[in-house]
Amino acid sequence: MHALFDHLNKMALTQVSSNKCAGGYQKVYEHESVELQCKMKFAVYLPPKAETDKCPVFYWLSGLTCTEQNFITKAGAQQAAADNGIIIVAPDTSPRGCGIEGEDESWDFGTGAGFYVDATEEPWKNNYRMYSYVTEELPKLINSNFAADPDRMSISGHSMGGHGALVCTLRNPGRYKTVSAFAPICNPIGCPWGQKAFAGYLGADKSTWEAYDATVLAASYDGPKLDILIDQGGDDQFLSSSQLLPDHLIAACSAKKIPVVFRRQPGYDHSYFFIYSFMSDHIKHHAKYLNA
């Protein structure tokens, strides 16, 4: 049954686009997702090295309102990925076209705002399973269809995706070689975005929210040593409107002695212009662990 499942997965991968980039290929694929019960697209950058060798994989999780396109057209990551022989996988940010009532009403909940959780509440629970999609289904798909080294992967993301990267890492000790984030939502339980999303996806019982909150997870983390790099724009409107709360995460990591280097970058906002500016530092950080 498992073998048939894998076979079906392989069969269902359709190439949507392919562009040569930095000596490698930026591709987009579509498939029928089992977790999300809908067609999903994801982007894959294959560096030149992937033609001859298995490469480590860097998973990028995008933020609110993004699709698989934002990262590949705006972040400027392909050259650094090519230089370091790293495959970059960038999924979409939520299931799409599921026909769920209300899914397109807000830009910060529903479509484009999956929050990388496995929803338990109706009408979201059948489709909104981005946590399992990112941690289980997608890696299996990547490992069986591309020249990916299954033992070397790392994760990163922006804003909601930064929250996703941190949560995936803290909940799966030892799985990711390293993690980094750009302007992550560090403590969703404590901010309006997180409270709205978790109430909708996970229900009123706030104890169920803690399993998806990086600050809470850090306070009880007990796994292999981490090395977290976080960049935060100093002029980020969402920082000043208390959506991101990095101080809470820093406090939790300081108490638990989880190594973090948190850099506040004056003048930078929440946009991809900010991500672009520091992406090569992050790829370098990941390469150190992926290519060790």
Added chain:
Amino acid sequence: MLVCKVKVKETHCRVTDLLPNAQYELWVMATNTTGISPASEKALYMTVPSPPAIKERGCSSCPEAALIRWDSGNNNPVDSYTVEITEMDTHGAQCGAAEAIVAVPSCQCLIQLQQDRRYMVTVRAVNIGGPSEKSHPLGVSTTGTLFHLLEDTAHPCLSISEDGFTMFYGDEELPLKLTSMCYRCVAVLGDLLPVRGQHYWEVAVDDYTEFRVGVAYEDTNRNAYLGATNTSWCMRHILTPTRHKYEFLHDGWSPDLRITVNPMRIGVALDYDGGTLSFYNVELEQHLYTFHCCFQSYVHPCFALDNPGGLTVHNGVEAPGYTRN
């Protein structure tokens, strides 16, 4: 000046107890019952110099070179020095032929070596009479970069350990007269080799000491705090009532950084060619910060303490893999 006169019956004489590095004139006169003959032609003889003494604390090395310094060992000047270098194997035995650098005009010599080897270096003083005996040897390892703290650059409040690797800022008050004469920055420089390429060293610190660790040009203003001008770069640790604060200072500016685990052992990697100065938490193998600079001239490692405490330099270690690009 007549030093001595020896009566002999033979037509040869052995003259002993000559001073080193000295010129002697020797002549012979024959004596019979009638009297003394005129002096013979004078023979000039130059005794070889005494061997020099290599100053271990004055020597430093890096992966591709070593700077050897020595005391002449002679009161009077000599003509030149010869430095002899022999490669040693891991058991301490000689391997390969000795190489010699001749006609070294002063009491120091920068020698080109190969990375990750061990060498034995000796020095001879040379004058017209010939070379001296070899000095006591100095073992040189080209793994990593080795330097000592330069005691004569140290602020009076600092004491340097005998091995030249630990500095300590004591609690005692300086006499008022001395305070006004002192440089404000309680710092000391390290004797880093003027050699391009990459250098790496580590500094052991503790949670309670406010320190500045970095590099500075030789002519940096000693009255300015390390990192406050454009002639120095440093990592600074500050204790506030609520937390530990870390800055990476150059020209008075630091990025806004938070570090969650206080480094107890800091790795410093200097790359002249790449124009970078990087800092690491060695125990965690964690990169902290990198300055991108264009060094106009050679720099010295610089160590400063902003409150009483101490720190120890660990060097002569190979730069760990995670510090290399």
